[in-house]
Amino acid sequence: MNAALFFNLLLNGVIEGLIIGLAALALNLVFAVARFPNTATGDIMTVGAYAGIAVQGLGISSTVLQMLAAVVVCMALCVVLYRLVFRRLQGRSMLAVLLASIGLAFIIRAAVFLIAGPEQRVFQIPLQRAIDIGGVALQPSMLWLAVTAFGCMAVVFAVLFLTPIGRRMRAVADNRALARTSGIDVDRVMVALWLLTGAVCGVAGMVLGINTVVMPENGWNILLPAFAAAVLGGVGSPVGAIVAGLALGIVQELSTPFVGFTYKIALSFVALIVILAIRPRGLFGAAVKVR
Amino acid sequence: MLSYLVAIAIIGGIYSLLTLGLNLHYGFTGLINFGHVGFFALGAYASALLTLAGLPFAAGFAAAMLIAALVALPLGLLAIRLRDDYLAIVTLGFSEIIRIVITSEEWLTGGVQGLPGIPRPFGGLGVGGAEYAYLGLVVALNGLAFLLVHRLAASPFGRLIKAVRDNEVALVSLGKDPVGVKIRVFMIGAGLAGLAGALYAHYITYLSPEQVIPLVTFYVWMAMIIGGTGRNAGVVLGAGILVLILEGSRFVRDLFPGVLDTEMASIRLAIIGLCLVLFVLFRPRGLIGDGVER
């Protein structure tokens, strides 16, 4: 592998990794506090992307406003899902909530299909050429992607670790019963959690939509690698989610000269299985008890 | 009409076998397996490839069960060390790995072009006869699996299984080995899924990676949730309802011609999703399950 190829693959891995990492970030929050793998995450992202498309359809070309719409819609959707379904499942097994989230994922996707149709949409964003530095293609849009992903991570980190509501979220994540007897209104914490999750889903959906095309199955397709990143990153660690996403993306792309392009997508699962075989709690996983 | 019903019954029987296997995993040991389609795929391709190579059907079926069970061994060893939620994701990833291997190893599996012309048994019985005979085979194998699971549950081994499910700690203190028990059950359940795969392969006669996607796993989970975990009769009932939902859309189309058309896939997906959500919310025991939930 020559240096240019190596750096190109590295950069490609970073791009994929940041996109996966954003989705993993949304998964991770719910994973940590509500304690289940939220299968509907991908489809909530899809809804966000379509919200952005709808705003674009109104003639508003500002990506910021589109993303704002995506964020707001996803936040609302998440709170609705919580109120209608997830809150009623409090105290039930992880599996029950997981299955319900699969059901919700199906319902959301079906609704997107019915409303938006199967045809692809795209965000009309002026494209920029890559800058060539010694054979390495630097994509200006990558900068925005990185700023968005790390910005998102920073916001989530700040909310979790620097605000009272974030502290309460972590307390609920640690021990729901103790949190309640410490006077924490778990319901309000959960609403806050779902709002935060929705915001991340909105951003992640837009980022995915901008980089690819917007289709009803978009979010679902990214769910499995995002799961892998969320588990590897360790529950409750926003930094871990992004870092694990990046790590998986980079490992995946750098592996292509050796394993080819079809096996690379199996790599995140292989990595997941190997790492969990060695460290059943995940790469950065804290000592979260087996429930 | 009858032959169409026979076809539906065969597909339903295949799902029922898959669900029996999953029920053995979850209902009896609490191991959360979201990679069921992986075992199904292994069985389907194993039997298809062996019979295409000229081996008898019996050998294909046996190999299907064996390979699925053997692959379940390392996965099970990993599984028992993991938290439930991690396990769900790891098994899902496992089934994707299987699918990607099938996609990539063209020399063996035909890759994306698929495997056409998989032999069908009972060719000597004529068209109709072969169908009935196949249904008979599916029903008989379901019956055997049913009996097997039943006997397992009633045997000392089965009581051990129940003990594992209900109180692992107590079991360890008794000096029994819950790990070994769980692994064995995991392998048996996987073997049943492999058998279902073989039945599918020889009935549809064409296999491609597109047929072994995670959606199949979710379907099976839905069947189990609707029917009810832990009870075999519930499992069979759930599989029946699943096929009814999947196939029922054809009749809906007849009733409301033209209205639904392309929306039908979405509506089917929504119905399955709704069933999952509603059953989890309001009927966690399923229709006739024993209601054990951890």
Place this chain on the structure above:
Amino acid sequence: MSANTIDRRRLLGAAGTGALLWAVGGAGPARAGEPFRIGALNPITGAGSLYGAGMQKAIIFSAEEVNAAGGAGGRMLEVFPEDSQTQPDAGVLAAKRLIEVKKVHAIMGTWSSGVALAVMPIQEAAGVIHMTSAGASIISTQDKKDLVYRFSTTGQRSGRAIASILAKDGVQRVATMAFNNASGRDITDGVKGAWTEMGRKLVAEVVYEPNRPSYRSELQRILAGKPEAIVLGAYVPDTTIIVREAWQLNAKVKFIGPGYAVSPKLVESLGPEVAQGLMAVDYVSALNGAAYTHFAERYRKVVGGDPADGFFAACAYDMVQVTALAIEAAGGSADNAAIAAKLREVANPPGTPVSSFAEGKALLKAGQKVNYEGASGPLDFDEHGDVRPLFKLSVIRKGQLEFRQMLDLK
């Protein structure tokens, strides 16, 4: 044909309101024989859903036209629509239902190879005619009873057409990128085969897994071979991403792909600047033929949208027309095998070229031989029941898909 405008309008209205089961004759005599029942087994949902509805509607309006012309051999056509879900197992159940419950004589419009191959054992056993647009080569050889007819062509042949265009344009360095499924691989395999026969080598080839957030690594691998042209075996979404990323990477390279990927939708997604110069090779649709003109007009009315997207619908339309001609030629009491045996006679030369059943019926009644020239192509079946396809090359200029040339590939 021109005499039927009133009937046609009435029929269109009926189709528009969603009358899927159509068995009423227009102006013809009362039913002379048993209706000829057609199972329209199309990919309404699943991977083929972009085409399925158009195909099904084309089968229905094609049958309406036949009935409006008085039916074939005294038999009216009845259409029973079904959804294959683009899934083999669903396809099998649907075929069972069509054959056993609806007692159809023919299954038309299977689209994916998986469904076609899974349906074949059942359909062959029941002695039912099967008309497909699936691409897998093996379909030809699996058909032991000569009941299966293919109206599109294999992806391999499309690939060969692409190769011949590139060779004619003097392109030396060719690379391929294929979506990892049967259709994608078929196209690039065809290119590779043709290129190898010319004694050349591809400069790079990549097979990629779909639904990725980016194909940049794949693209860079291809570009490392410094190709002049990249052949895509792809669909619209991945083509969108690949072409966009190639533009961003400043790649000076021609893209050429199948018409279902390099489509108006793609141009809309990419914008005129990025889409400029993309080439589409498509099995057509005999664009200049009377059948196509007529089909296109009805397609716009009944289905809506551009019939350029509707090659498979054109195939589906032809399936009914040519079958009706074969029934007419075989006579009202002919069984399925006898009807199938007449297909080549009414579709292949020699004979007076006709562009519709109505036109052909009159000639057949007069004892003449006919040669149906369909909307999807000249429709001449070879010994396998496959057609020899026509290809067209289009190029995107200023945001428009411009027709450049027809290719008659031997």
Place this chain on the structure above:
Amino acid sequence: MTLLAIEQMVAGYGEIDIVTGIDIAVHEKEIVTVAGTNGAGKSTLAKAIMGLVPRCRGVLRFCGEDLLAMRPEDRIKVGVAYVPQVENVFPSLTIVENLQVVVGVQNHAARIAEMLDLFPALAARRRVRAEALSGGERQQLAFARALMTQPKMMLLDEPTAALSPNLVAQVFDTIRKLPAIGVAALVIEQRARQSLEISDRGYVLDSGKAVMSGAARDLLADARMADLYLGGA
């Protein structure tokens, strides 16, 4: 003044009643021990008071207010604080965060400073995550966390379980000092003798019912009590 008034309380999970009709009262600045063997329903009693048991009926009042009508998170607002038997701190939160996270405190910063004064061992490790603390430190943190709201009564579920003997003495010492700062304590304990020694009154639970009750002195002196519940210790 009576703080906690429990009359004929029945509580349990699913179909099974664990607590089958209990009467307990705790008065201001009083230490009350609830003793009983394993499975007598002691922990369920504590959880029922805090609202963590799915089914609970009877009378359950605190300072005259009906606890049964309140959500668990609201019960601490009337002045009851709870230290569960296990998992009584938030492991991934630091010591300070464990104290900050408590809701219903007037001046967090000042109160935290008071708590760190009260438990100097914690002050030295204020930025350390609770999961890294020793068993004794955890117990102190749990007490501090419970005291944050300046409760009128602490509900302590087996506060000395799984602690080494010298730590046990420390814990009881801490409990003994509670009335001095205006806090009553309801101590659920298996180490009945030690607990009763610092208590004003006591109850003995068996099969979900209070089988004996009275002044701590009297209970300690009771021969039947000594036989059945106090053991040799």
